[in-house]
Amino acid sequence: MPIRLLVVDDHPLVRDTLTDALGRSALVDVVGVACDGAEAVEAAVRLVPDVVLMDLVMPVLDGAEATRRLLALLPGTRVVVLTSAVGGRLERAALNAGAATILHKDAGIDAVLDAVVAVSPGGVNP
Template sequence: MIRVLLVDDQPLVRAGLRMLCDTEELIEVVGEAGDGEQAVRLAERLTPDVVLMDLRMPRLDGIEASRRILRNLPATRIVVLTTFDDDDHLYPALEAGACGFLAKDAEPAELLAAIGRAAAGESPFSPRVLDRLVDQALRARQPRRATGPQLPEGITEREREVLALLGDGLANAEIAERLNLGVTTVKTHVAGLMGKTGRANRVQLAILAVQLGLSGG
């Protein structure tokens, strides 16, 4: 059972998310929070596996709430739910430790699958949100660089293939099927890529893949 905490300042949004989660027997909504401070308190008390986190909320925003939750509960997986006017919050949320990013208008099946992927240690994201994360990263983190990032030396051809598929948003099982590899082997390649590139998680690897032009973006 995947224990989920819903965090959004709009009651109707939380109600819709709860109804959706209730359709999946392997997901249990253990609590709801209407602001960041309440989210931190409930997370500490309920220890959810996955938090669906809004970014703009009163009292404490989703970025700082994510940071505080992960400080005390590092195993918790936080998936950000974003709208198209949240761009300035996306990269800070990534830095705060969010493992995934979904548009609020994502299909129900996509959201349910994202919860499962997050709980399994992967980093779900909508391709459109990835594009915006890349734009934000380039604007905010590389304003003076004449050239984009380079692929570090020592990356194997297989790792390059895995990196490209991460940029396309594929899960480990999908990458394994595409490349005719075992899932454990894919996990090893992902871990190796993190070490060689200095990226902390799959989302950052996916951003790198798009920046390098390895994926379809």
Template sequence: MRVLIVDDHPMYRAGLAAALSSLSDITVVGEAGDGEAAVESALRLAPDVVLMDLHMPVMNGVEATARLRKELPGTAVVVLTMLESDESVAAAVRAGARGYLLKEAGRDEILRALEACRDGGAYFGPNAARALAGLVGAETRRAVANPVLPELTEREVEILDLVARGLSNAAIASRLYVSDKTVRNYVSTVYGKLGVSDRAAAVARARDAGLGSGPSGRR
């Protein structure tokens, strides 16, 4: 199995590479220190699996995962990170990650995740699995609760909900691990679909649909 390791801490990358290289069926084909370098390396090396950190400079792991899903659909991404929030898990899964582990995971668990995802399956550590279950339940409830907005996609409803909670575009981008430009594009699309011209009108429509009632989590 060919593995690319992506993490912005050189010592951690080196230690992980050494640990995985000691396993007979794994070849560490490369390392990268940010998401942009990860995409470039993956396109060049065509690994079976990319072990991806999330919080990195230049391009974060979520955006890199989304790029890899589009450009290298045959390569699996397994997130290996210190971030354990529900938002982090949700963002990674939506971007196309097949696995999610915390950095406290041992070598054997990392190997199980790599093998499962290489073979087309999925692997989520206990914390990530609980967050994923909660996410599925929340999105099901939201879909049932908001039939008045059938014109919006699931992601657009999520963005609109955060707008209605009072979060700025920058705060939404930080929470969902996407760029400010991506959020601006979503917000513009939502305006168009709802037939509104500004944030206040969009918030009013959102609240009519029952969105925006949770805590803002303002940043």
């Protein structure tokens, strides 16, 4: 069965590109998208994805806090943070909140797919 994936990013181009590129893989079923952290938590509760690909810097609710809230409600879901920020408080906060791994947005789509597969239930954490 494909990995149920929720894509979260406040930039429509990034969100749409990730959704399209990852959706082409037979390994992934993109079950939804969200444009901020609050919407991500709501969508995750409704859709129960295996993995959430979470932007870190977003309006309304940042990715670290969204990760904390989401995992409190859905502890079996895994979160891969994808960010343009390098190091710093928000990355540490995301890891402390339970994010499985952090990738930078300069990673290629293959690296993102590999991370999603690796952290998914039954995968091997990178």
